[in-house]
Amino acid sequence: MAATATIGVSSLYRTPSLDLSARRVFPCRSDKPHSCSGLLKVSPAAASKRFGSLCLGAQRRGSRARCPMFVPSAVASPNSVLSEEAFQGFRGLSKSSLEEGEEEGYDADAYESEEQEEGSSSATAGHDENELAIASLDLPQQLVSSLEKRGITHLFAIQRAVLLPALEGRDLIARAKTGTGKTLAFGIPIIKRLSDADEGRKTSRQSGRLPRVLVLAPTRELAKQVEKEIDESAPYLSTVCVYGGVSYNVQKSALTRGVDVVVGTPGRIIDLINDNSLRLGEVDFLVLDEADRMLAVGFEEDVELILKKLPSKRQSMLFSATMPDWVKKLARRYLNDPLTVDLVGDRDEKLAEGIKLYAIPTTSTSKRTILSDLITVYAKGGKTIVFTQTKRDADEVSTALTNSIASEALHGDISQHQRERTLNGFRQGKFTVLVATDVAARGLDIPNVDLIIHYELPNDPETFVHRSGRTGRAGKEGTAILMFTSSQRRTVKSLERDVGCRFEFTSAPQMQEVLESSAEQVVATLQGVHSESIQYFLPAAQRLTDELGTQALAAALAHLSGFSQPPSSHSLISHEQGWVTLQLTRESGYSRGFFSARSVTGFLSDVFPAAADEVGKIYMISDERVQGAVFDLPEDIAKELLNKQLPPGNSISKITKLPTLQDDGPSVDNYGRFSNRDRGSRGGGSWERSQRVSRNSRGRDSDNDDGFRRGGRVYRTENSWSKSPRGSEDDWLISGRRSRHSSSYGNQERSFGGACFNCGRSGHRASECPTK
Numbered sequence: 001m002a003a004t005a006t007i008g009v010s011s012l013y014r015t016p017s018l019d020l021s022a023r024r025v026f027p028c029r030s031d032k033p034h035s036c037s038g039l040l041k042v043s044p045a046a047a048s049k050r051f052g053s054l055c056l057g058a059q060r061r062g063s064r065a066r067c068p069m070f071v072p073s074a075v076a077s078p079n080s081v082l083s084e085e086a087f088q089g090f091r092g093l094s095k096s097s098l099e100e101g102e103e104e105g106y107d108a109d110a111y112e113s114e115e116q117e118e119g120s121s122s123a124t125a126g127h128d129e130n131e132l133a134i135a136s137l138d139l140p141q142q143l144v145s146s147l148e149k150r151g152i153t154h155l156f157a158i159q160r161a162v163l164l165p166a167l168e169g170r171d172l173i174a175r176a177k178t179g180t181g182k183t184l185a186f187g188i189p190i191i192k193r194l195s196d197a198d199e200g201r202k203t204s205r206q207s208g209r210l211p212r213v214l215v216l217a218p219t220r221e222l223a224k225q226v227e228k229e230i231d232e233s234a235p236y237l238s239t240v241c242v243y244g245g246v247s248y249n250v251q252k253s254a255l256t257r258g259v260d261v262v263v264g265t266p267g268r269i270i271d272l273i274n275d276n277s278l279r280l281g282e283v284d285f286l287v288l289d290e291a292d293r294m295l296a297v298g299f300e301e302d303v304e305l306i307l308k309k310l311p312s313k314r315q316s317m318l319f320s321a322t323m324p325d326w327v328k329k330l331a332r333r334y335l336n337d338p339l340t341v342d343l344v345g346d347r348d349e350k351l352a353e354g355i356k357l358y359a360i361p362t363t364s365t366s367k368r369t370i371l372s373d374l375i376t377v378y379a380k381g382g383k384t385i386v387f388t389q390t391k392r393d394a395d396e397v398s399t400a401l402t403n404s405i406a407s408e409a410l411h412g413d414i415s416q417h418q419r420e421r422t423l424n425g426f427r428q429g430k431f432t433v434l435v436a437t438d439v440a441a442r443g444l445d446i447p448n449v450d451l452i453i454h455y456e457l458p459n460d461p462e463t464f465v466h467r468s469g470r471t472g473r474a475g476k477e478g479t480a481i482l483m484f485t486s487s488q489r490r491t492v493k494s495l496e497r498d499v500g501c502r503f504e505f506t507s508a509p510q511m512q513e514v515l516e517s518s519a520e521q522v523v524a525t526l527q528g529v530h531s532e533s534i535q536y537f538l539p540a541a542q543r544l545t546d547e548l549g550t551q552a553l554a555a556a557l558a559h560l561s562g563f564s565q566p567p568s569s570h571s572l573i574s575h576e577q578g579w580v581t582l583q584l585t586r587e588s589g590y591s592r593g594f595f596s597a598r599s600v601t602g603f604l605s606d607v608f609p610a611a612a613d614e615v616g617k618i619y620m621i622s623d624e625r626v627q628g629a630v631f632d633l634p635e636d637i638a639k640e641l642l643n644k645q646l647p648p649g650n651s652i653s654k655i656t657k658l659p660t661l662q663d664d665g666p667s668v669d670n671y672g673r674f675s676n677r678d679r680g681s682r683g684g685g686s687w688e689r690s691q692r693v694s695r696n697s698r699g700r701d702s703d704n705d706d707g708f709r710r711g712g713r714v715y716r717t718e719n720s721w722s723k724s725p726r727g728s729e730d731d732w733l734i735s736g737r738r739s740r741h742s743s744s745y746g747n748q749e750r751s752f753g754g755a756c757f758n759c760g761r762s763g764h765r766a767s768e769c770p771t772k
């Protein structure tokens with residue numbers, strides 16, 4: 001690849017003939033409404049004269065928002081010249097508005113000195129609404145109409161940045177945040193060029209024609225989604241999606257009938273090439289979507305094999321969130337003088353705007369019980385995706401949740417057909433909670449996901465970004481919650497650094513919040529009841545109201561919220577019902593040596609032996625000024641203990657909020673057993689250090705492991721510091737001791753929803769539905 005120069009993308013459009021000498025140009029970071037001058041060095045007054053518009057970001061989102069046209073930098077080869085005339089001509093706009101300020105040109109030195117004066121306050125692409133209006137671009141009418149039908153009327157930043165170079169036939173490497181419209185960024189220019197070519201053609205398109213576009217995607221789900229996006233945008237083109245796990249012959253005959261666009265996963269594509277069903281001799285456009293993910297799931301050999309089979313004269317576009325060596329090598333070998341469009345930048349937050357982040361401390365025992373409360377309080381009846389590390393966890397968490405909230409699991413051991421049904425069911429709102437392994441993290445575009453829960457820490461910062469990016473898509477808002485144990489706190493901090501984000505540290509929802517949120521959701525559901533249905537129930541409602549007044553409605557709300565029985569107290573540590581958490585503190589003058597979990601049990605044996613027998617988890621308080629511990633007891637035992645006379649200097653109280661605790665999972669727990677829970681996280685350490693990668697054998701189209709079927713080599717990653725409790729075997733060690741008091745998770749007191757979305761009956765999930 002030729003030597004590169006760094007340049008703001010917007011100048012590619014604004015400067016008639018660009019001398020791309022190496023200059024770094026910085027993004028718009030203005031806090032206030034301002035005239036956005038693009039990269040041209042102009043005063044705000046001159047900029048507003050020229051462009052006549054305020055920065056859209058400041059206008060739309062208030063003072064602290066960044067301009068949505070924010071384009072940190074792009075890397076272009078020095079000899080690349082992209083003309084404003086071309087873009088203007090393409091848009092069919094008059095040039096006069098632009099010519100007004102043309103004499104000021106692009107002056108990087110002046111720009112840089114201004115930036116030093118003002119901090120990083122000005123300069124980005126100042127596109128106004130009209131400039132981004134799709135209808136004002138010279139695109140095929142059918143494309144414009146089909147986009148409009150889907151509510152897509154204006155280009156997003158990455159689409160704006162890619163459009164012109166792509167139309168000019170440039171090879172591209174592009175990077176943008178999650179959910180910002182990368183698919184259409186390559187889709188729109190490719191569709192336009194195919195349509196233009198077809199228009200110029202005298203004969204109608206032949207059956208049996210060979211594909212002109214090849215899109216490679218790392219997972220089946222992503223491939224299907226890309227195909228859908230292209231198909232919906234240009235139904236007049238023939239688009240075929242090929243991937244493993246479904247009938248080979250159906251795909252083969254679709255290709256034989258003639259096709260314009262092939263989207264697929266590398267494994268199945270290779271099979272079809274080998275079989276001579278897929279011939280790539282006429283491919284003009286290659287897109288590598290999620291190129292870094294191809295590497296992560298072991299597709300690199302397959303991808304290279306495919307690239308070698310493509311005609312050398314073609315246009316290639318590579319989309320990648322990160323640039324590992326393999327992707328760079330790929331770009332060097334197979335791309336021709338590519339233009340890099342980077343809308344993320346290394347110094348900035350990698351998450352899309354509009355995603356609110358929370359971090360909630362948990363213990364491995366409390367996680368499951370806290371989960372449904374989090375969903376109730378934070379998703380408010382909307383869609384949630386819960387991410388687990390293992391397939392087993394996904395199954396178990398989903399099954400447990402199904403008692404209270406309709407949920408389904410999604411991972412690589414589930415058949416392709418069922419995966420599709422599950423995703424469709426989730427998309428259509430037939431159930432609201434999807435429990436998935438990281439297979440669903442990258443690329444999946446499910447509309448209106450309100451909440452992401454990282455039930456386990458992700459393997460690396462990129463996975464965190466991609467998991468979280470399933471919400472807050474296309475400019476919408478969303479919430480992501482990270483559940484962590486106290487020994488993972490340091491990793492959470494390094495995650496903040498790596499991703500450039502800030503978590504709000506908060507605690508698990510209190511029962512009161514859960515009750516209020518449940519009631520709100522029920523009220524919202526009631527508003528959707530059909531008026532005709534209401535008529536049938538009016539007489540009974542009238543009778544009840546006469547007899548009970550508002551009590552009647554409250555009873556109905558309680559029942560529909562799943563609280564037919566009053567909520568019992570629950571532990572702050574394990575979240576288990578019927579248990580309470582007590583705090584023991586000892587004044588310093590009364591301490592006899594080191595205060596430990598063992599001294600707590602010893603103390604309890606002296607004061608009230610039944611409490612020592614029944615005590616659950618014990619954690620030491622992490623506060624130098626306080627010598628103390630918190631521990632769980634069954635409610636009735638706790639009541640008795642609180643009435644006991646204590647030795648001087650000691651006090652015990654019931655607490656409603658956990659203090660900061662020492663490392664989760666002491667090496668010797670209160671049962672004297674060696675606990676290896678979360679051991680891997682000790683010592684913190686970097687993402688790289690904490691991640692072990694091992695290779696597994698090749699198994700084309702078996703769709704093994706969590707990455708869904710990829711076809712190539714599969715890398716299993718095991719994250720030592722974020723190690724999953726693996727079905728929480730460790731948690732259940734204590735169950736024997738708790739038999740008298742334990743209540744199952746998702747207890748029967750609270751039971752609503754949970755019906756299978758295939759047949760509507762409860763008691764099983766759709767994946768096990770007998771009628772499917």
Ligand SMILES: Nc1ncnc2c1ncn2[C@@H]1O[C@H](COP(=O)(O)OP(=O)(O)OP(=O)(O)O)[C@@H](O)[C@H]1O
Nearest residue numbers: 152154155156178179180181182183184443445474
């Ligand atoms: N210009 C637009 N206006 C409105 N919606 C759009 C526009 N472009 C794309 N979208 C919608 O935004 C959503 C996200 O797009 P897409 O899946 O292409 O994002 P992405 O950047 O590829 O995300 P990810 O990195 O997570 O894969 C899609 O539902 C898409 O239809």
